[in-house]
Amino acid sequence: MHTHLLLDMAAGEAGPRIAIGPKQGGVSYAHLLGCARAAAKWIKDLGVERVAYVGLNADAFPILMFGSAMVGKPFSPINYRLTDGDLRRLLERTAPSVVVADDDMMARVEGVAGVKPVSHSAFRSLVEKGPRIEPEEEAPEDIAILLFTSGTTGEPKAAVLRHRHLTSYVISTQEFLNASDDEAALVSVPPYHIAGISAVLTSTYIGRRIVYLSAFTPEAWVDLAANEKITHAMLVPTMLGRILDVLEARKEKLPDLKHLSYGGGRMPAAVIERALKALPHADFVNAYGLTETSSTISILAPDDHRRAFASDDPFARRRLGSVGRPLPTLELTIRGPGGEELPPNEVGEVWVRGDQVSGEYVGKMAVRDDGWFPTNDSGFLDDEGYLFVEGRLDDVIVRGGENISPGEIEDVLRLHPDVADCAVLGVHDDAWGERVVAAVVSKGAPDPESLKTLVRSRLRSTKVPEEIVYRSELPYNETGKLLRRALKAELSKGAGEKHGACPNPSPPG
Numbered sequence: 001m002h003t004h005l006l007l008d009m010a011a012g013e014a015g016p017r018i019a020i021g022p023k024q025g026g027v028s029y030a031h032l033l034g035c036a037r038a039a040a041k042w043i044k045d046l047g048v049e050r051v052a053y054v055g056l057n058a059d060a061f062p063i064l065m066f067g068s069a070m071v072g073k074p075f076s077p078i079n080y081r082l083t084d085g086d087l088r089r090l091l092e093r094t095a096p097s098v099v100v101a102d103d104d105m106m107a108r109v110e111g112v113a114g115v116k117p118v119s120h121s122a123f124r125s126l127v128e129k130g131p132r133i134e135p136e137e138e139a140p141e142d143i144a145i146l147l148f149t150s151g152t153t154g155e156p157k158a159a160v161l162r163h164r165h166l167t168s169y170v171i172s173t174q175e176f177l178n179a180s181d182d183e184a185a186l187v188s189v190p191p192y193h194i195a196g197i198s199a200v201l202t203s204t205y206i207g208r209r210i211v212y213l214s215a216f217t218p219e220a221w222v223d224l225a226a227n228e229k230i231t232h233a234m235l236v237p238t239m240l241g242r243i244l245d246v247l248e249a250r251k252e253k254l255p256d257l258k259h260l261s262y263g264g265g266r267m268p269a270a271v272i273e274r275a276l277k278a279l280p281h282a283d284f285v286n287a288y289g290l291t292e293t294s295s296t297i298s299i300l301a302p303d304d305h306r307r308a309f310a311s312d313d314p315f316a317r318r319r320l321g322s323v324g325r326p327l328p329t330l331e332l333t334i335r336g337p338g339g340e341e342l343p344p345n346e347v348g349e350v351w352v353r354g355d356q357v358s359g360e361y362v363g364k365m366a367v368r369d370d371g372w373f374p375t376n377d378s379g380f381l382d383d384e385g386y387l388f389v390e391g392r393l394d395d396v397i398v399r400g401g402e403n404i405s406p407g408e409i410e411d412v413l414r415l416h417p418d419v420a421d422c423a424v425l426g427v428h429d430d431a432w433g434e435r436v437v438a439a440v441v442s443k444g445a446p447d448p449e450s451l452k453t454l455v456r457s458r459l460r461s462t463k464v465p466e467e468i469v470y471r472s473e474l475p476y477n478e479t480g481k482l483l484r485r486a487l488k489a490e491l492s493k494g495a496g497e498k499h500g501a502c503p504n505p506s507p508p509g
Helices: 004-014 029-046 060-070 084-092 103-109 120-129 163-173 194-206 218-227 237-250 269-278 302-310 314-321 406-413 448-458 484-492
Strands: 018-020 050-054 075-077 097-101 115-119 143-148 158-162 184-187 209-212 232-235 259-262 283-290 295-300 331-335 348-353 373-381 387-392 397-399 402-404 419-429 433-442 467-471
Touching: 004 029, 004 060, 004 163, 004 194, 018 029, 029 060, 029 120, 050 060, 050 084, 050 103, 060 075, 060 120, 060 194, 084 103, 097 103, 097 120, 103 115, 115 120, 143 163, 143 194, 158 163, 163 194, 163 295, 184 194, 184 218, 194 209, 194 295, 218 237, 232 237, 237 269, 269 283, 269 302, 269 314, 283 302, 302 314, 331 373, 387 406, 397 419, 397 433, 406 419, 406 433, 406 448, 419 484, 433 484, 448 467
Parallel strands: 018 209, 050 075, 050 097, 075 143, 097 115, 184 209, 184 232, 232 259, 259 283, 433 467
Antiparallel strands: 143 158, 283 295, 331 348, 348 373, 373 387, 397 402, 419 433
């Protein structure tokens, strides 16, 4: 099945319903379909092989995505936050192509060999007035999306998502047009993230209006959520804490908000507990997935959140730190270095298999012949099948031959009342291979020895950080992923204050 059929179905059954934008004056499903068919005609006439997008969240994004699908051309939204050099290198990899860019970004995309640049305003004008085309013959094996990975551990790879992967995810997890007419989803994740892709596809299929926030600030998010009576939203962990600050300062409750999902990074227990208190009327969902799996592969459901939050049992309460159970349409297992399946509570690599799993990059298949995809994420399943993700395998610290997971040390450090955020890394050491270093964002300059004592009280002595480095903030990308490589490079050079010196003990903002 082709992704454009999701729009065809929605427009056919609920054409007048608003698909994108404000309740009054937004783009209907029927109008979105017409614009997408005009985009398809334009793309076909250009004779390009691929279509790229460089810009903020806007209705041009889904128009271009569905239009590309109708003529079987791969669509590639690209990170506009990259440096000019990196952005242009990725565009070169899409050639021969056309790129639609925001008007104020045109200078950044012009002059790239084999890439025709078109401004956002020109594109919107031509699809409003241009001739339409009927979709071409469907081929579910066609490439729908080429999505460049974040490149936090190396050169970005172009992940391949075919139409059958994306539609399998949507149809197996959603019911057609089951959203009520008053539902609205606030999308603030960027268009070049898999969550931005899946938000369009799932919302279209179920008939839920999308409201875009082009540039995130917590104040703008709260304003838009209140004004548009947002019922559903998805956030990354770094966003949620800042939004809670605004809600508490304004004494705002967002009574229309029914469902809030989060993912893209580790959620500190203190933040989600605070959110459950501040928004008791909302259902919370922790969604874990990857670009290569077409979005979500496991969820911690609303009832899981409530049971864990209400429990006095520490083992039950720790479920707030899990990503829940795998989707019923998928298989998921934990495997050791030799590919052997591991028992519950033993840490290994997360492997997944199912129709929505691509596991493919341009020029390389990472999925095995039997359909299993090794995610390169470290984690374990507990006795009841709840998945706990520890981090990327690349992040594992190897100290004297022992593999140490940064995640479990970070979880303990966050228990200290003066720790606002932290990251644990392995830095080169001549004697042990790597030494454990903790970068801490503090609220009140805690004594480094108190942090070490806390870790020592709960974990083996080999996991106690040998060095505590204080920071005013940690480096995250816009989708909430900690930039460990950048932080590790900085710490490896001995940059910053060490061993308790705290030049700025207050967290940012």
